[in-house]
Amino acid sequence: MTSPMILLDLDGTLVDSVPDLARALNQLMAAHGQEGFAHATVAGFVGDGVAALIERGFAARGLAVPPGAVGEFLNDYAPRAAELTRPFPGVREMLAALRADGWRLAVCTNKPEAPARAMLDTLGLMPLLDGIGGGDSFPMRKPDPGHLLATLVMAGGDAARAIMLGDHANDVVAAAGAGLPAIFAGWGYGPPSMAGDAPVAPEPAAVPPLVATLRLRAGW
Numbered sequence: 001m002t003s004p005m006i007l008l009d010l011d012g013t014l015v016d017s018v019p020d021l022a023r024a025l026n027q028l029m030a031a032h033g034q035e036g037f038a039h040a041t042v043a044g045f046v047g048d049g050v051a052a053l054i055e056r057g058f059a060a061r062g063l064a065v066p067p068g069a070v071g072e073f074l075n076d077y078a079p080r081a082a083e084l085t086r087p088f089p090g091v092r093e094m095l096a097a098l099r100a101d102g103w104r105l106a107v108c109t110n111k112p113e114a115p116a117r118a119m120l121d122t123l124g125l126m127p128l129l130d131g132i133g134g135g136d137s138f139p140m141r142k143p144d145p146g147h148l149l150a151t152l153v154m155a156g157g158d159a160a161r162a163i164m165l166g167d168h169a170n171d172v173v174a175a176a177g178a179g180l181p182a183i184f185a186g187w188g189y190g191p192p193s194m195a196g197d198a199p200v201a202p203e204p205a206a207v208p209p210l211v212a213t214l215r216l217r218a219g220w
């Protein structure tokens, strides 16, 4: 039987990536003669991938996205995605504890796979992970449950023995659609109202006991 697996959202769950996202978004806005945004505002734009981030930035200035802006952003952001980005306090310890408890771990993020992979590599988290399903790795992405299911298949997991941890309604909705229990990362960017019925972990240290409880409850 396959080991149980936890699918982990990236931005706002494993890493505080807003500083690098804000730097790159503000650089793009400036290049188009527009004022930038505070970090808290950018945090509210995160969760649906790069194209949505940029669309929300320009929409906030009453503008449509200029042609080529997504490529412009990625050329700047991708090589610099881990300059200011760090794991949230306690995340490294959480991942190590989950592995010690026998869980396999895979990232399921709406961030494109290349910058996600480069960032996790730079931050030294890759050795703790069994796979990465990026926002462009499959034809669908969160909140489509297919993104979670495809990531599970790719990483050697099993949808009958898996849990999703994320900080956005997209994570909770995708988990429900895939039939997986979800945990809401209360330390992330999403407001608590996004948790829906999912239990909220107030800090990473709360996750290992919570997944153990969910697993017992699910009977596997």
Ligand SMILES: O=C(O)COP(=O)(O)O
Residues within 6 Å of the ligand: 009, 010, 011, 012, 045, 046, 047, 048, 049, 050, 053, 108, 109, 110, 111, 112, 168
């Ligand atoms: O890139 C985004 O907007 C969101 O990424 P996430 O799915 O890791 O939160």
Ligand SMILES: [Mg+2]
Residues within 6 Å of the ligand: 009, 010, 011, 012, 013, 047, 166, 167, 168, 188
């Ligand atoms: Mg997130």
